[in-house]
Amino acid sequence: MKPAAFDYLRPKSVDEAIALLAQYGGDAKVLAGGQSLVPLLNFRVVRPSVLIDINRVTALDFVEEHDGRLRIGAMTRHHTLETSPLVRNRLPLLAAAMKHVGHLAVRNRGTIGGSLSHADPAAELPLVSLLFDATIHTNARSHAARDFFLGPLTTALADDELVTAIVLPAQPPNAGWDFEEFSLRAGDFAFAAVAATITAADGKIADARVAAMGVGETPLRLPGVEAALTGEPLTCKLVAEVAQLARDAIDPRSDLRASADYRRHLVAALTERALEAAWARTR
């Protein structure tokens, strides 16, 4: 339960961090909040020869709004996202989702760049970034969230690539939204979660986004559900129909925590709850 030996480097700027990554590449791991990486080090699941600690790269800790989009620095902590007035006003779904990330002591340290780079299939931030079609910026290029998550703990990042910022569209003020998660206890890993946004016009759904996590190799958008909702008013019948669509759209695995059937049941139930709550918020 102690890490294997590694060399430790502590850049102070993005340029310095990128230069070190270019030098050490696949032998290095980037240490951000450490809330996923350090357990893996302690278990010796990962044994990098070099650790590049970017906690002093303070230029990556920011939340800004430009032209209806929020730009969030990679080293922004979960607790900042949870409490930032800008995030709470402009991306309330993101702020609400943060309450489900671990516990206060974890949210004080964990970062958005770290969570996206780690790509746990049961993590909240990958789900939120997929739901909003976020753009994930690195030193080298920009990734659409839908092309970024390739599998469990696997992303499109190259060895010498560092996430620097994520850009998400602000939620329209009249859009309804909800984030529903089920775990055994508060802050534990999710069995499943569903996030939804709904824009309404003339009593009908003009645009719906629905995504789920914990039920596949990566977070998943549910395009069949979104299409079935569009142009309709949200009735109890429609909610039940699309919950069935959501259940059929996923192919979860059974594991020690929950069976595949139970996860399908959860996704159906969480989809119902998320849509009803999001619809209620459109009015």
Place this chain on the structure above:
Amino acid sequence: MTERHLVKTTVNGVEYERTVEPRLLLSDFLRQELGLTGTHVGCEHGVCGACTVLIDGHSARACLFLAVQADGSRIETVEGLGEVNDLSPLQEAFREHHALQCGFCTPGMLMTCVDLLRKSRLATDAEIRDGLSGNLCRCTGYEHVVRAVRAMAAKR
């Protein structure tokens, strides 16, 4: 052999300088290098909360933080709260409400509560339980911890 690093850190107001291996966890640094054994070590992967301390004023798992990262930081541990004959108000509330049995989880519970009392509403028992959910007690005496926090939250 990896290069050792000089760490200058303030723990409970006292400045320390040590040269450490990068892989040394803050939890082991506190216990083994500084002799501050009040910070307990349970799971060593961030689940149990026993090693929770304050780093620059914010609660964090000492087992998920490297000692070398603490260079220039201000660390607070349970030893900084109070002493046997001079308990802090939070420790006094724990005593009064019998919020500990074996005491193993207590240092982490206390340091978590310091941060919760600053940052969280704790207006309902549900919020208090949510706040405490990252600290495992196996005795298990959660109900009494909730009572102690409820009393402290009401006094703020």
